[in-house]
Amino acid sequence: MPEATKPRRLTPKGQATKNRIIEAATALIAQRGVAGTGIEDVRAAAGVSGSQLYHYFASKQALIRAVITRQADSALDPGLPRITALDSFEALRAWADAAIERQRENGCRGGCDLGTLAGELSGTDEESRTDLANGFLRWKDLILNGLRAMRERDELRADADLDELAFALLSAHQGGTLLSQTVLDVQPLEASMNATLAYIRSFATDQRQPVR
Amino acid sequence: MPEATKPRRLTPKGQATKNRIIEAATALIAQRGVAGTGIEDVRAAAGVSGSQLYHYFASKQALIRAVITRQADSALDPGLPRITALDSFEALRAWADAAIERQRENGCRGGCDLGTLAGELSGTDEESRTDLANGFLRWKDLILNGLRAMRERDELRADADLDELAFALLSAHQGGTLLSQTVLDVQPLEASMNATLAYIRSFATDQRQPVR
DNA sequence: CACTTTCTGGGTTGTTCTGTCCAGAAAACG
DNA sequence: CGTTTTCTGGACAGAACAACCCAGAAAGTG
Structure with a gap:
């Protein structure tokens, strides 16, 4: 193993090129999947x-991992409007609505979510799986922190299992997205988000809020 | 197009061979994914x-579709113990527990769920996507029928949106499984199933039941 | 303004994999 | 028991694709 292509700092131009490659890869993978996307494409x-790709990335796998990292960093994908805090019922609802709307906009055609990548890579490539797992766990923590803040503000009851709620919401999002992309209809995503949000709201201290 | 290999009825032996191929493919795909599984393997x-494979299947795609159909037919995958009716809280809970237990048993390593296949194929191959969508919709109907039966028996309140609940449960299952396979821990699956079942139970007419 | 590092372009190789062909064995059928 | 369909086996062509190399341009550095 030749020391993994020493990543000496890139010049600005090089950095730009590298980004362009990652973006192109992300877009293609969103349409055609990892396996369906060739280096040449x-x-x-x-x-x-x-050989530019191999100048910047040691292998196709390395490129894919860069894409994963990028996606994981664009926190909670539904949107370039970066989510900073999911710490109120309104924020959660807005996030869910954004996810649904986004899905509707591209006709439920697969984006390049971590979920889609996970389906294709988790079983195949151990390193990618680790990256994906880290991404998911970070997202879960983001949700969890929001819920914690709500509990500290006494908006959520103390007996709520926040870990469970956070994982449930993330699962609902991923599963709903997957189903929607397969069935080509936002209904599953809407249903799972509505249900999970309603469940979370059932732990609210103030039950006067409409469940919507 | 040569009329798609006229499917003149197979002899018993041929049928057995064909099944053996599908089974082998299913097992391999479960481990290595669709793209990672070669015809030769x-x-x-x-x-x-x-050339046996091409005697029985016109192409790799046809084989994959056969695998999908098979998986979709083994109703609600958690288990060879075929689910006949999900028409009580106990049945739903048992199904969820079976799914969780099954996942735990293979160390959260991907089975060959429709979900895994959907992640890999929905974006790539339109025909497979249709098959997968049909499978999902049949599963959803299975759940929906169970819920309807419960409502008719007055175990569920009339104002429950059964379509939403059915989709939510299916999404929770798929999303939870996907997360579990990525994170290699059953926690996400447990969380999403618990949450969604609890939510469904919140529509019960008889609230004395423990939520567990 | 020499000199070094970094970036670019295209061509090429070797492998892997799908899909095909042909000839021989086994079973079904009269 | 002979003939026809069905099944089996291995070998092979053709394409796609990841990965490598080399030489030259551009940018950065003393």
């Missing part, structure tokens, strides 16, 4: 040429 | 040889 789409 | 695992 990425190369053409990014407008770079030849 | 299936051939070897099934103990048949040469």
Whole structure:
């Protein structure tokens, strides 16, 4: 193993090219899946040429992992409007609505969610699985922190199992998205988000709020 | 197109071989994913040889579709103990527990759920996506019928949105399984199933039952 | 303005995998 | 018991694709 291509700092131009490659790869993977996306396709789409991919990435796997990391970093995918805090019922609802709306907009055609990637890679490639798992756990913590804040503000009852709620919400999001992409209808995603949010709200101290 | 390999009825032996191939493919795909499973691997695992696969299946895609159909038919995968009716809180809980237990048993390593297949194929292959969608919708109907029976027996309140509950439960199952397989821990699956079942139970007419 | 590092372009190789062909064995059928 | 369909086996062609190499341009550094 040749020391994994020493990642000496890139010049600005190089950094830009590298980003362009990752973006192109992300877009293609969103449409055609990981297995359906060839290095050559990425190369053409990014407008770079030849061995550039291998200049910046040691292998296809490395590129995929970069895509995963990027997606995991764009916190809680539904939206470039970066979620900073999911610490109120309104924020949760807004996040859910954004996810639903986003799905509706691209006709339920698969985005490049961690979920989609997980389905394809978890069983195949151990390193990617680890990256994906870390991404998911970070998202879960994001939700969890929001819920904790709500409990500290006494908006949520003390007996609520916040870990369970956080995982349930994340699962609902992933599962709903997966089903929607398969059935080509937002209904499953709407249903799972509505149900899980309603369940979370059932732990509210103030029950006067409409469940919607 | 040569009329899609006229499916003149198979002899018993041929049928057995065909099944063996599908089983081998299912097992391999469960471990290594669709893209990671070559025709040659299936051939070897099934103990048949040469062009047999193409005698029984027109293409790799056709084989995959056969696997999908098979999985969709083994109703609500958690278990060979075929679910006949999910028409009581106990039955739902038992089904959920079976799913969780099953996941725990294979160390959360991906089975060959429709969900896993959907993640890999929905975006890539339109025909497979249709098969998968049909499978999911049949499962949803299975759940829905159970819930309807419960409502008719007045175990569920009339104002419960059964479609929403059915989709939510299915999404929770798929999402929870996906997360569990990625994180290699049953916690997400347990959380999402618990939460969704509790939510369904909140529509029970008889609230004396423990939520567990 | 020399000199070094970083970036670009295209061509190429070797492997892996799907899908095909042909000839021989086994079973079904009269 | 002979003939026809059905099944089996291995070998092979053709394409796709990941990965590597080399030479030249551009950018950065003294």
